[in-house]
Amino acid sequence: MPERAQPKPQPRHGAENAQEPPSCQATGGGGAEARGPGRHQAGQRLGLPDPQLCASPLQHGQGPSHGRGNQRHHRRAGGRAEPLRARLPAGSCPQPAPRRQVKGPDMSTPEEAGSRLSPVLQQRLEKLDRLRELGVEPWPVGFARDTRVAEMLAAFDELKESGRGFTLAGRLTALRRMGKATFAELMDGGEKVQLYIQRDGVGADTYDVFKLFDIGDIIGVEGKAFTTRSGEMSVEVRAIQLLSKNLHPLPASKEKDGQVFDEFSDKDQRYRQRYVDLLVNPSTRTVFEQRSRIVSAIRRHLEGQGYLEVETPVLQPIYGGAAARPFVTHHNALDMKLYLRIANELYLKRLVVGGFDRIFEFARDFRNEGMDRFHNPEFTQMECYAAYQDYQDMMVLVENLISGLAVELHGSTRVMLKGHEVELAAPWRRATMMDLLREATGADLLDMDEAALRALAKRLHVEVEANDGWARLVDTLFGELVEPKLIQPTFVCDYPREMSPLARRHRQDPRLVERFEAVVAGKELCNSFTELNDPIDQRQRFLDQQALIQRGDDEAHPLDEDFLRALETGMPPTAGLGLGIDRLVMLLTGAESIRDVIFFPTMRPQA
């Protein structure tokens, strides 16, 4: 379904903020005056005065400031590099807390009015008041963290031996309070460490403040390494400071010996509030870390082979490079229809014409089609092109690339994928599509006409569409009978010509094109061909596609005259490859749904 044109460019919040003077000027630590549009969202939603008004980074180190809030801020800002202890409220800090005169629906925004705050949120808001009464700013600027939790754990023995102090920052993920002492857990970058906080260690006043901390708060601590009686590497905390107050409690899942209790498992909420999912489900974080490593490794591999990373248009006047329905949008100034790309292939080939012999792009592509656990409307594909190569060369690239990724991620080319043990080490099996079909059906499909294929499909109980052409029938039979059974990596070679309007005619059989798909664990991994660089042939293929459009195929390629002109200028013999990143990540991480490998998958807006 075509999207309607955007009504008018709306100013974005970020841009607005950037132009605004620091919001500190608006404050005297006061209560509930109306604020500008850039105010803190939580405060806005909760109908609260903005606690950040006193904390503009631009104030830092700048001339005299005004107002109570600024005084407090200044005292803290000066302490950025000082020992933490010096910055903690010493009880001698008669900072009048800004008080919330009224709370609840009365001060809410119109949308919020009438909806009640949950009791838990109510309590968190009251804690904010109490913190401020103790002179604690719930959202202070900066923190002089000098050690990451992972570093600290790695260097634990040395740190313990030397007794050297360090500072850590992160999120509180557990609290085990025992009166005048507390064990807590601090999470930083997916790594957790236990904290031990004693009243006598941090001081009674600080300990009172600490009692107002919750799971989910972000804190900074200063301390030193020590080992508990039960042998757990821990931090004996000497000073502790609130860095960001949590208002929405994190899901109360707990974990012991790898077993998770009350896991945050509602998929809807996990996708919509991915930040929560990432905080409480370590495996979610791991998947995305692996995704990043995969992308990074591909980039390194290609660059190592002399490929240049390029960028090409997402907004295209004519879409192409794949068989799919596009998203449509409108450009106001040019008053023209534009399509979000379904592929970048035609642009990358223009660059090959332009003399870039080896190029690649990680392209976000958009296809206006159904969604399921293998399809998201926007997805990422890596396409690369190499002049003076053919699809045989691309097979070598792929098998080396993927086996390298397996080693990078799993330390071995032999990996478990979808319950099968798969050997990804090069070389992979090479087989033609027709040979594989002959193995499966006993028939030579290349010699069969459309009617014979239909009869075959019927005999083998494969459902086909009434208006499917010869190539489509072959493809359907292959997808049903062969592909799911290809567990070990296989290059399926030489596809029917009419299925691949951008691929070069096979050098030995004009009914075929020089194309392969790599299939692993029953799933297609990538698609590659010797590119069609004969502009006369390419024009005829486009015309054939127009015939398909006439026949009702709304995914056939539109004719791209500008692309033809590029080919007419002369493209070297070239090989190209498209690799679906999301599915690759699914395969290598064992994710069941594409939504598990995309941070923010497309979702219907909530009612």
Add this chain to the structure above:
RNA sequence: GCUCCAAUAGCUCAAUCGGUAGAGCAGCUGACUCUUAAUCAGUUGGUUCGGGGUUCAAGUCCCUGUUGGAGCACCA
């Protein structure tokens, strides 16, 4: 687009044949200075996804809408 399933406290889940909405965790109050799903005592918290219907009575049955999941279709 179609079929089936699901939605109950902040989170994970109960609730018998249609008969007073519960538990654990989180939270709150108190005790506890080596705990680790901390423990112990007390306690708050509900538009049972929205709307309609049947019924003396609906979380439960019926209709409808919303969102999600699984599958089908399409596709990568």
